[in-house]
Amino acid sequence: MELTPLVKLAAFSGAAVSMGLGSIGAAIGEGIVAAKAEEGMVRQPGIADEIFRTMLVGQAVAESTGIYSLVVAMLLLFQDFSTVTLLDIPAFLAAGFCMGLGAMGPGLGEGFVAAKACESIARNPETSPVIIRTMLVGQAVTESTGVYALVVALLLIFVA
Amino acid sequence: MAVEIGGTEIVRAAALLGAGFAMGVGSIGPALAEGFIGVKAVEAIGKNPGEAGLLTRTMLVGQAVSESTGIYSLVVALQLIFVA
Amino acid sequence: MIQQLVFMVGGTKLKFNVVTIIMTWVVMAVCLLFAWAATKEAAEVPRSWQTLAEALYSAFKGIVREALGEVYGERYLPLILALFIFLCLCNWIGVIPFLHEPTKDLNTPLCLGILGFFIAHGTAIKVKGLGRYIKGYFEPMWFIMPLNLVGELAKVVSISFRLFGNIVGGSIIIIIVNHLVYSLFFPPFLNLFFGLFVGTVQAFVFTMLTLVYISVQIR
Numbered sequence: 001m002e003l004t005p006l007v008k009l010a011a012f013s014g015a016a017v018s019m020g021l022g023s024i025g026a027a028i029g030e031g032i033v034a035a036k037a038e039e040g041m042v043r044q045p046g047i048a049d050e051i052f053r054t055m056l057v058g059q060a061v062a063e064s065t066g067i068y069s070l071v072v073a074m075l076l077l078f079q080d081f082s083t084v085t086l087l088d089i090p091a092f093l094a095a096g097f098c099m100g101l102g103a104m105g106p107g108l109g110e111g112f113v114a115a116k117a118c119e120s121i122a123r124n125p126e127t128s129p130v131i132i133r134t135m136l137v138g139q140a141v142t143e144s145t146g147v148y149a150l151v152v153a154l155l156l157i158f159v160a
Numbered sequence: 161m162a163v164e165i166g167g168t169e170i171v172r173a174a175a176l177l178g179a180g181f182a183m184g185v186g187s188i189g190p191a192l193a194e195g196f197i198g199v200k201a202v203e204a205i206g207k208n209p210g211e212a213g214l215l216t217r218t219m220l221v222g223q224a225v226s227e228s229t230g231i232y233s234l235v236v237a238l239q240l241i242f243v244a
Numbered sequence: 245m246i247q248q249l250v251f252m253v254g255g256t257k258l259k260f261n262v263v264t265i266i267m268t269w270v271v272m273a274v275c276l277l278f279a280w281a282a283t284k285e286a287a288e289v290p291r292s293w294q295t296l297a298e299a300l301y302s303a304f305k306g307i308v309r310e311a312l313g314e315v316y317g318e319r320y321l322p323l324i325l326a327l328f329i330f331l332c333l334c335n336w337i338g339v340i341p342f343l344h345e346p347t348k349d350l351n352t353p354l355c356l357g358i359l360g361f362f363i364a365h366g367t368a369i370k371v372k373g374l375g376r377y378i379k380g381y382f383e384p385m386w387f388i389m390p391l392n393l394v395g396e397l398a399k400v401v402s403i404s405f406r407l408f409g410n411i412v413g414g415s416i417i418i419i420i421v422n423h424l425v426y427s428l429f430f431p432p433f434l435n436l437f438f439g440l441f442v443g444t445v446q447a448f449v450f451t452m453l454t455l456v457y458i459s460v461q462i463r
Contacts, residue, residue: 060437061445064410071413074420086165090173094180098237101184109195116199120206127209133307133452134205134216138198140449141223144402145187145194145230147409152183152237154412160176160241213310217463220456224395231398 007084007092014096015073018153021100022069022107029111030059036115040122047125051118054132058114061139065103065110065146072099072153079157087160095156102149109142171244179240186233193226264349271333271346278329300325307452311459316367320458323363327356328451335411335443339435345443347411350404353450357404360454361396368461403453410446414438 037055041048076092117135121128201219205212249260282297290298304325309317334352338345346352369377381392418434 057445060441064413064442067417068409068413071416071420075416078420078423086169087172087176090176094177096180097177098180098184101181102187105188105191106195109191109193109198112195113198113202116202120202124206124209127206130209130212131202131206134202134212134219135198136445137216137449137452137456138194138201138219138223140406140446140453141220141227141402142191142194142198144227144406145191145233147402147406148230148234148237149183149187150409150413151405152179152234152241155238155241156176156180160179213459216311217456217460220453221460224399227402228391228395228398231394231401234401 003086004081004084007088008081010089011076011079011081011092014092014094015076017093017096018069018076018100018103019073021097022073022103023066025104025107026063026066026069026111027107029062029107029109029114032111033058033062033114033118037118040118044122044125047122050125050128051121054118054121054128054135055114057132058110058117058135058139061136061143062107062110062114064143065106068146068150069099069103072096072150072157075154075157091156091160095153098149098156099153102153103146106143106146110139113138113142175240175244179237182240183233183237186236187230190227190230194223197222197226261349261351263344264346264352267337267344268334268346268352270343271330271337274333274337275326275330300329304328308455311455312462316458316462320455324451324455327454328447331356331407331447331450332444335447336439338411338415338443339439345411345415347407348415350408353404353407354400356450356454357400360403360457361400364454364458364461365396367458371462399453399457403450403457407446407450410442411438414442 033055037051040051044051072095076096079092113135117131120131197219201215205215208215249262251258251260278293278297281293283294285291286294305317305321308321308324311317312320331347334345334347337343338348365377368380372380381389414434415438418438421434
């Protein structure tokens with residue numbers, strides 16, 4: 001049997017898994033942020049602008065693992081399929097699962113943090129600079145496992 | 161072209177698949193836990209902004225400890241890719 | 245993407261990433277230019293560049309003092325501020341065509357992470373004394389020691405990989421989208437998002453984490 005179609009099958013299903021699973025966490029997380037932001041705006045219509053800005057910043061950071069999934073999916077889709085080896089099949093599949101599963105946790109966790117930040121700002125608006133700072137730092141640390149998943153996926157695609 | 165599949169290829173393929181799953185599944189737990197820690201830290205700072213420095217430090221220490229399982233996953237995945 | 249220059253010195257290979265080095269020089273030149281412009285005509289009522297520099301200074305002064313206290317805050321403020329400005333410029337420089345972010349090469353973030361590691365631990369030894377510093381690894385129980393060691397080393401790995409992963413992810417997305425839409429419409433906006441927004445957030449996060457690692461060690 002030809003090797004190239006098999007490798008293509010593995011790469012394309014890896015891309016599908018990466019993007020499909022990877023978007024779950026980011027989507028739920030961002031949805032929670034939006035819900036909490038709206039709750040806060042209802043409670044404190046006077047600072048709706050502030051809450052809206054916090055929501056956008058928090059969502060943009062929460063989305064980053066989703067973007068990593070997109071990176072891995074794109075790399076798998078636009079591979080150079082002219083020189084393939086047998087071991088590319090498990091490597092591409094594993095890269096897809098690695099980034100897909102690995103993006104679920106960080107997306108959810110960052111979403112929770114951003115949601116709570118919106119809620120806290122609605123409750124106590126004058127603390128917003130320190131809350132946004134803490135939110136960004138906490139989200140960045142939460143994201144580190146997602147970055148490890150990206151690194152392992154890139155290694156699987158390019159090195160293994 | 162014909163493809164030969166021997167024992168070494170199967171072992172190597174299993175190692176690569178294992179690396180992917182190790183890092184993928186292994187990153188869900190730490191990330192969720194770190195998220196919960198961040199949630200509580202942000203809530204506490206919202207209630208008591210005067211203690212922001214102490215709370216941020218505590219948050220980061222707790223997150224660093226929660227992350228250690230994620231680091232172990234990374235170490236295992238790298239070993240599976242490069243050593244196994 | 246990264247061209248390497250290889251020298252042979254007495255049997256050992258020395259490799260230099262030429263693009264990274266040149267881009268770092270460019271960033272350093274811009275930093276110096278900013279410093280020169282901000283202090284050129286130091287006046288009571290600040291103008292243009294001096295305003296920006298003073299705003300940055302007073303914003304960071306509060307954060308650093310809050311984290312490190314009065315004495316050490318004053319001592320480490322220049323380091324933290326310089327780190328932030330350098331990383332911001334490093335991440336922003338990719339917005340300009342034909343220039344690459346130095347942070348896209350793992351060596352730059354890793355080197356800055358190791359720098360932070362040594363500063364934090366050096367300060368800890370100076371403040372607490374060697375005995376109490378070593379004893380800190382055996383707390384709360386003696387058999388936790390390996391976990392504490394791994395935790396300290398993991399800080400360096402996580403802080404540098406985070407910056408590297410974010411910048412590389414952004415630049416891969418930009419390259420692929422460029423390729424897909426023939427550089428038509430989206431790339432400028434993507435460039436702005438990844439270069440300016442993500443770049444600033446990551447520079448801030450790197451600086452904050454370095455600061456907090458120092459403050460964890462001296463408390």
